[in-house]
Amino acid sequence: MKAYVHVYLKRAVLDPQGKAIAHALHELGYKDVKAARQGKMIELDIADGLNKEQAEESIRKMCEDLLANTVIEDYSITLEAA
Amino acid sequence: MKAYVHVYLKRAVLDPQGKAIAHALHELGYKDVKAARQGKMIELDIADGLNKEQAEESIRKMCEDLLANTVIEDYSITLEAA
Numbered sequence: 001m002k003a004y005v006h007v008y009l010k011r012a013v014l015d016p017q018g019k020a021i022a023h024a025l026h027e028l029g030y031k032d033v034k035a036a037r038q039g040k041m042i043e044l045d046i047a048d049g050l051n052k053e054q055a056e057e058s059i060r061k062m063c064e065d066l067l068a069n070t071v072i073e074d075y076s077i078t079l080e081a082a
Numbered sequence: 083m084k085a086y087v088h089v090y091l092k093r094a095v096l097d098p099q100g101k102a103i104a105h106a107l108h109e110l111g112y113k114d115v116k117a118a119r120q121g122k123m124i125e126l127d128i129a130d131g132l133n134k135e136q137a138e139e140s141i142r143k144m145c146e147d148l149l150a151n152t153v154i155e156d157y158s159i160t161l162e163a164a
Contacts (some may be wrong), residue, residue, distance in 0.1 A: 007088055021124060021149070030144055032137075035127040041088055043104060045117040054113075063111055067103070 001046045003059050004078040008039030042067055052079055061074045083128045085141050086160040089150045090121030124149055134161055 009015050018037035025033045044062075046055050057078050068075045091097050100119035107115045110115040126144075128137050141159050 008123065008125070018125075024148055025144055028147055030140065030145075032129040032132055032140060033126055033144075034118055034129055037125045038107040039123040039125065041090065041123040043090070043100075043121065044115055049107045050114055058112065058114060060156055062107055062110075062115075065110055079143040 001042040001048060001050070001052075001055055002080045003046055003055060004080070005042040005044065005059060005063060005067055005075055006039060006078070007042065007073050007075045008037065010072055010074055011048070013072045017067060083130060083132070083134075085126040085128055085136055085137060085144060086159070086162070087124040087126065087141060087149055088121060088156055089124065089145070089157045090119065092156055095154045099149040111160055118138050137161060 004030060009018075015037045018035070021038060022033055022036040025036065044059065046059075050058065055078055056079060063075045063077070100117070103117040103120060114138055126141065128141075132140065134137045138159055138161060145157045145159070146152060149164065
Protein backbone atom coordinates (compact mmCIF):
# COMPACT_ATOMS: atom_id res chain seq x y z
CA MET A 1 0.00 0.00 0.00
CA LYS A 2 1.26 3.46 -0.85
CA ALA A 3 0.85 6.29 1.60
CA TYR A 4 1.55 9.95 0.98
CA VAL A 5 2.38 12.21 3.87
CA HIS A 6 2.28 15.93 3.18
CA VAL A 7 4.20 17.88 5.81
CA TYR A 8 3.83 21.64 5.67
CA LEU A 9 4.60 24.64 7.83
CA LYS A 10 1.68 25.96 9.84
CA ARG A 11 0.03 29.03 8.32
CA ALA A 12 1.31 31.26 11.11
CA VAL A 13 4.93 30.22 10.53
CA LEU A 14 7.07 32.25 8.14
CA ASP A 15 8.16 30.24 5.09
CA PRO A 16 11.31 31.83 3.61
CA GLN A 17 11.70 29.03 1.05
CA GLY A 18 8.20 29.70 -0.27
CA LYS A 19 8.87 33.43 -0.37
CA ALA A 20 12.06 32.81 -2.37
CA ILE A 21 10.11 30.69 -4.86
CA ALA A 22 7.42 33.36 -5.27
CA HIS A 23 10.10 36.02 -5.72
CA ALA A 24 12.00 33.98 -8.31
CA LEU A 25 8.79 33.26 -10.25
CA HIS A 26 7.98 36.99 -10.31
CA GLU A 27 11.48 37.76 -11.60
CA LEU A 28 10.91 35.23 -14.38
CA GLY A 29 7.71 37.03 -15.37
CA TYR A 30 5.10 34.82 -13.70
CA LYS A 31 3.13 37.71 -12.23
CA ASP A 32 0.02 35.61 -11.60
CA VAL A 33 1.61 33.90 -8.62
CA LYS A 34 0.43 35.70 -5.50
CA ALA A 35 2.24 33.52 -2.99
CA ALA A 36 4.04 30.21 -2.65
CA ARG A 37 4.71 27.86 0.22
CA GLN A 38 6.94 24.82 0.19
CA GLY A 39 6.40 21.62 2.08
CA LYS A 40 7.60 18.04 1.99
CA MET A 41 5.88 15.07 0.45
CA ILE A 42 6.94 11.70 1.81
CA GLU A 43 5.85 8.60 -0.05
CA LEU A 44 5.78 5.47 2.10
CA ASP A 45 5.54 1.93 0.86
CA ILE A 46 3.62 0.06 3.57
CA ALA A 47 3.58 -3.73 3.97
CA ASP A 48 0.33 -5.27 2.75
CA GLY A 49 -0.57 -6.96 6.06
CA LEU A 50 -2.20 -3.82 7.51
CA ASN A 51 -5.68 -2.58 6.76
CA LYS A 52 -6.30 1.10 6.05
CA GLU A 53 -7.20 2.04 9.61
CA GLN A 54 -4.12 0.32 11.05
CA ALA A 55 -1.89 1.89 8.40
CA GLU A 56 -3.26 5.37 9.02
CA GLU A 57 -2.88 5.00 12.76
CA SER A 58 0.70 3.79 12.34
CA ILE A 59 1.58 6.62 9.94
CA ARG A 60 0.08 9.16 12.33
CA LYS A 61 2.48 7.89 15.00
CA MET A 62 5.39 8.10 12.54
CA CYS A 63 4.49 11.73 11.86
CA GLU A 64 4.40 12.57 15.55
CA ASP A 65 7.65 10.68 16.22
CA LEU A 66 9.77 11.59 13.23
CA LEU A 67 8.28 12.93 10.04
CA ALA A 68 6.84 16.24 11.22
CA ASN A 69 7.92 18.80 13.77
CA THR A 70 4.47 19.38 15.19
CA VAL A 71 5.50 22.59 16.91
CA ILE A 72 5.72 24.37 13.56
CA GLU A 73 4.37 21.85 11.05
CA ASP A 74 1.09 20.17 10.22
CA TYR A 75 0.64 17.02 8.16
CA SER A 76 -1.96 15.22 6.14
CA ILE A 77 -2.04 11.54 5.21
CA THR A 78 -3.41 10.06 2.01
CA LEU A 79 -3.64 6.30 1.54
CA GLU A 80 -3.78 4.59 -1.80
CA ALA A 81 -4.42 0.91 -2.40
CA ALA A 82 -1.50 -0.82 -4.09
CA MET B 83 -6.93 29.55 -7.06
CA LYS B 84 -4.69 27.16 -5.22
CA ALA B 85 -2.33 24.91 -7.13
CA TYR B 86 -0.25 22.10 -5.71
CA VAL B 87 2.91 21.03 -7.48
CA HIS B 88 4.43 17.76 -6.39
CA VAL B 89 8.06 17.50 -7.45
CA TYR B 90 9.69 14.12 -6.95
CA LEU B 91 12.84 12.31 -8.00
CA LYS B 92 12.44 10.00 -10.97
CA ARG B 93 12.11 6.34 -10.00
CA ALA B 94 15.52 5.52 -11.45
CA VAL B 95 17.26 8.18 -9.35
CA LEU B 96 18.67 7.23 -5.95
CA ASP B 97 16.93 9.04 -3.10
CA PRO B 98 19.26 9.13 -0.07
CA GLN B 99 16.84 11.29 1.93
CA GLY B 100 14.09 8.72 1.46
CA LYS B 101 16.44 5.91 2.43
CA ALA B 102 17.39 7.80 5.59
CA ILE B 103 13.71 8.21 6.50
CA ALA B 104 13.00 4.49 5.94
CA HIS B 105 16.05 3.56 8.00
CA ALA B 106 15.09 5.90 10.86
CA LEU B 107 11.51 4.55 10.88
CA HIS B 108 12.86 0.99 11.09
CA GLU B 109 15.08 1.97 14.00
CA LEU B 110 12.02 3.39 15.75
CA GLY B 111 10.23 0.08 15.33
CA TYR B 112 8.03 0.82 12.32
CA LYS B 113 8.85 -2.41 10.51
CA ASP B 114 5.87 -2.16 8.15
CA VAL B 115 7.55 0.54 6.10
CA LYS B 116 9.16 -1.14 3.11
CA ALA B 117 10.52 2.00 1.48
CA ALA B 118 10.25 5.78 1.59
CA ARG B 119 10.89 8.52 -0.90
CA GLN B 120 10.88 12.23 -0.25
CA GLY B 121 9.76 14.93 -2.62
CA LYS B 122 8.71 18.55 -2.49
CA MET B 123 5.22 19.95 -2.42
CA ILE B 124 4.88 23.53 -3.59
CA GLU B 125 1.61 25.31 -2.95
CA LEU B 126 0.98 28.23 -5.30
CA ASP B 127 -1.63 30.91 -4.87
CA ILE B 128 -2.63 31.90 -8.40
CA ALA B 129 -4.43 35.14 -9.32
CA ASP B 130 -8.12 34.58 -10.07
CA GLY B 131 -8.01 36.02 -13.60
CA LEU B 132 -6.85 32.74 -15.18
CA ASN B 133 -9.02 29.79 -16.03
CA LYS B 134 -7.92 26.25 -15.18
CA GLU B 135 -6.33 25.52 -18.56
CA GLN B 136 -4.35 28.77 -18.56
CA ALA B 137 -3.24 28.23 -14.97
CA GLU B 138 -2.12 24.67 -15.65
CA GLU B 139 -0.22 25.72 -18.76
CA SER B 140 1.47 28.52 -16.84
CA ILE B 141 2.39 26.25 -13.93
CA ARG B 142 3.79 23.68 -16.34
CA LYS B 143 6.13 26.37 -17.67
CA MET B 144 7.11 27.34 -14.11
CA CYS B 145 8.02 23.72 -13.42
CA GLU B 146 10.18 23.50 -16.54
CA ASP B 147 11.82 26.87 -15.82
CA LEU B 148 12.34 26.77 -12.09
CA LEU B 149 10.45 24.40 -9.85
CA ALA B 150 11.70 21.03 -11.09
CA ASN B 151 15.02 19.83 -12.38
CA THR B 152 13.58 17.75 -15.18
CA VAL B 153 16.81 15.84 -15.71
CA ILE B 154 16.26 13.98 -12.45
CA GLU B 155 12.79 15.03 -11.29
CA ASP B 156 9.20 14.60 -12.42
CA TYR B 157 6.27 16.73 -11.31
CA SER B 158 2.51 16.59 -11.11
CA ILE B 159 0.11 19.52 -10.88
CA THR B 160 -3.18 19.60 -8.99
CA LEU B 161 -5.51 22.57 -9.25
CA GLU B 162 -8.12 23.45 -6.68
CA ALA B 163 -10.77 26.15 -7.05
CA ALA B 164 -10.47 28.91 -4.45
